Amino acid sequence: xxxxxxxxxxxxxxxxxxxxxxxxxxxxxxxxxxxxxxxxxxxxxxxxxxxxxxxxxxxxxxxxxxxxxxxxxxxxxxxxxxxxxxxxxxxxxxxxxxxxxxxxxxxxxxxxxxxxxxxxxxxxxxxxxxxxxxxxxxxxxxxxxxxxxxxxxxxxxxxxxxxxxxxxxxxxxxxxxxxxxxxxxxxxxxxxxxxxxxxxxxxxxxxxxxxxxxxxxxxxxxxxxxxxxxxxxxxxxxxxxxxxxxxxxxxxxxxxxxxxxxxxxxxxxxxxxxxxxxxxxxxxxxxxxxxxxxxxxxxxxxxxxxxxxxxxxxxxxxxxxxxxxxxxxxxxxxxxxxxxxxxxxxxxxxxxxxxxxxxxxxxxxxxxxxxxxxxxxxxxxxxxxxxxxxxxxxxxxxxxxxxxxxxxxxxxxxxx
Numbered sequence: 302x303x304x305x306x307x308x309x310x311x312x313x314x315x316x317x318x319x320x321x322x323x324x325x326x327x328x329x330x331x332x333x334x335x336x337x338x339x340x341x342x343x344x345x346x347x348x349x350x351x352x353x354x355x356x357x358x359x360x361x362x363x364x365x366x367x368x369x370x371x372x373x374x375x376x377x378x379x380x381x382x383x384x385x386x387x388x389x390x391x392x393x394x395x396x397x398x399x400x401x402x403x404x405x406x407x408x409x410x411x412x413x414x415x416x417x418x419x420x421x422x423x424x425x426x427x428x429x430x431x432x433x434x435x436x437x438x439x440x441x442x443x444x445x446x447x448x449x450x451x452x453x454x455x456x457x458x459x460x461x462x463x464x465x466x467x468x469x470x471x472x473x474x475x476x477x478x479x480x481x482x483x484x485x486x487x488x489x490x491x492x493x494x495x496x497x498x499x500x501x502x503x504x505x506x507x508x509x510x511x512x513x514x515x516x517x518x519x520x521x522x523x524x525x526x527x528x529x530x531x532x533x534x535x536x537x538x539x540x541x542x543x544x545x546x547x548x549x550x551x552x553x554x555x556x557x558x559x560x561x562x563x564x565x566x567x568x569x570x571x572x573x574x575x576x577x578x579x580x581x582x583x584x585x586x587x588x589x590x591x592x593x594x595x596x597x598x599x600x601x602x603x604x605x606x607x608x609x610x611x612x613x614x615x616x617x618x619x620x621x622x623x624x625x626x627x628x629x630x631x632x633x634x635x636x637x638x639x640x641x642x643x644x645x646x647x648x649x650x651x652x653x654x655x656x657x658x659x660x661x662x663x664x665x666x667x668x669x670x671x672x673x674x675x676x677x678x679x680x681x682x683x684x685x686x687x688x689x690x691x692x693x694x695x696x697x698x699x700x701x702x703x704x705x706x707x708x709x710x711x712x713x714x715x716x717x
Contacts, residue, residue: 304608305394306600307387308430309401309413311358311451312479312574314339314383316391317597321651322708323391327358327451329379331371338383347510354379355480359452361409381416388422398426398607400433400596401616402448403471404455410616426607428600428617431457433607434570434591435466436599439622442566443469447556447588449574452478454552456559461622468618472559477552479574485548487512490519490531493538500536508534517705520545520577521682525689546580553584563587573703576684592701593709599623646677646698646712655713665704670696677712 305318311327325339331352336342346353354366357376366375373379388394399417401410410427417424431446438444439461448455454477458469490512491503502508511533522529523542530537560569569588575581576590592598600607602623609615648655649662649670656662658677662670668681676695683690684703696702702710 303394304396304398304425304604305391306398306400306597308596309358309399310430310448310572311355312449312572314358314387315593315596316387316394316397317594317600318391318394320392322594322597323387324708325383325387325390327355327383329354329357329370329373329383334372336371336373336379336382338386344510344514347513348506355451357383359450361405361412363412377412377416380413381419384417384420388420394422396423396425398428398600399424400428400430400600402450402455403429403431403457403468403618404450404453404473414614423610424614425610426617427614428607428620429457429468430596431459431471432466432468432618432620433596433599433603435459435468436603436620436623437595438568438570438589439466440566440568442564442568445560445567445569447569447571447575449479449482449572451480454478454556456556458560464621465619466622474552474555474559477555482548482552482578483513483516485551486516486520486545489544489548490516490538490540493540493544494531494533494536497538498536500534502533502536517577518682520579521684521689521705523579524577524684542579546583549578549580549584552578553580556585593703594711646696646700648713649702650711650713658712664702664710665708668702668704 303319305316308315314325314327316323326343328338328342328346330337330342330345330349342353346355354370357379361376361380363375363377366373401413414424414427431448434446435444444459444466446457446459448457454474455471456474457471459466460469491501495501502512515531515533519529519531519540523545528539528541531540569585570591571588572591573593582588603620606620607617646658648657649664658670658672660672664670668683670677670679678694679685679690679696679702682705685694685696686701696712698712700712
């Protein structure tokens with residue numbers, strides 16, 4: 302029986318199991334007496350702000366919910382309802398391993414374990430998500446993990462001791478969450494619209510929501526070009542990547558201060574969303590961007606160290622290092638690959654499922670694979686092995702496609 306993995310990072314909760322990874326951002330939308338969660342709720346954040354809560358994972362507690370949001374008494378009720386919906390959408394796996402941020406307090410972890418006892422699945426493990434990610438990156442020196450959450454960022458320091466990678470400390474970075482970064486980016490873009498077209502997309506909730514929805518695609522385009530166009534309600538503005546760098550400055554400064562002086566052996570691994578920030582590679586040239594499925598890959602190799610079906614669960618903060626040896630880290634799959642002989646892919650790996658490549662394959666909305674004379678080509682905004690995808694670039698087995706939402710699709714060759 303496959304044990305599913307739930308990453309509870311509220312930017313996008315991800316649940317891996319027997320089928321495709323399920324993703325659900327930490328947004329709750331009140332609909333009558335019920336709630337919608339995830340992408341549907343996020344798509345209404347600017348349209349119905351009074352009916353939205355995006356703090357319930359960050360502020361998990363049993364304190365009365367302020368302001369009130371329907372029948373939920375406290376944030377714990379919203380977390381419970383979100384877990385139930387995500388579990389249903391994932392095909393109702395029987396056993397889950399929870400990967401939680403190091404910023405969660407002991408009381409919050411205890412409350413979360415109490416909540417899942419009222420859910421139709423069993424939690425058989427609880428692990429620090431930075432420790433799980435860090436298990437793939439052993440080596441000398443310190444290892445830092447930069448994690449984006451909705452309302453803050455987090456720097457976690459790890460170190461390898463013998464054959465283990467161990468969490469040393471976690472430092473929250475207030476005011477540096479994804480929502481604050483979006484606000485600063487939107488301010489830059491809206492100013493460009495006003496300056497170039499005299500149209501302010503923030504004047505109406507509907508056009509403001511369109512602007513927020515267009516932002517991820519624009520950031521992907523800026524990863525491969527110094528400028529891009531953003532269109533909202535028939536108006537179009539030209540945006541330069543250099544204009545957007547200032548939006549991430551608070552995060553860059555806070556992260557650098559939290560890490561302190563770095564030695565040549567120190568390393569930084571960042572969550573996939575961080576790669577969308579203009580200027581991040583200039584500010585942190587040592588940064589490696591983790592692949593979207595690294596937690597799942599690490600969990601599959603460390604099952605024996607993570608699962609506990611016979612006793613009380615403890616929050617695991619130290620794990621065996623999965624690097625090839627004790628002196629060099631495993632390079633994330635999103636980095637530029639070494640030159641190899643090109644092999645033609647036959648399947649695309651989605652989570653733990655290999656889907657045959659035939660004709661046209663829809664990976665995600667607006668993201669497709671098509672077979673042409675020169676090979677398999679990608680249409681849509683995405684990355685290939687960590688860099689922005691280029692038009693007419695044939696794909697090979699081993700290539701990893703990253704969607705705008707951080708989902709990784711790996712092309713593989715299945716031989717007889």
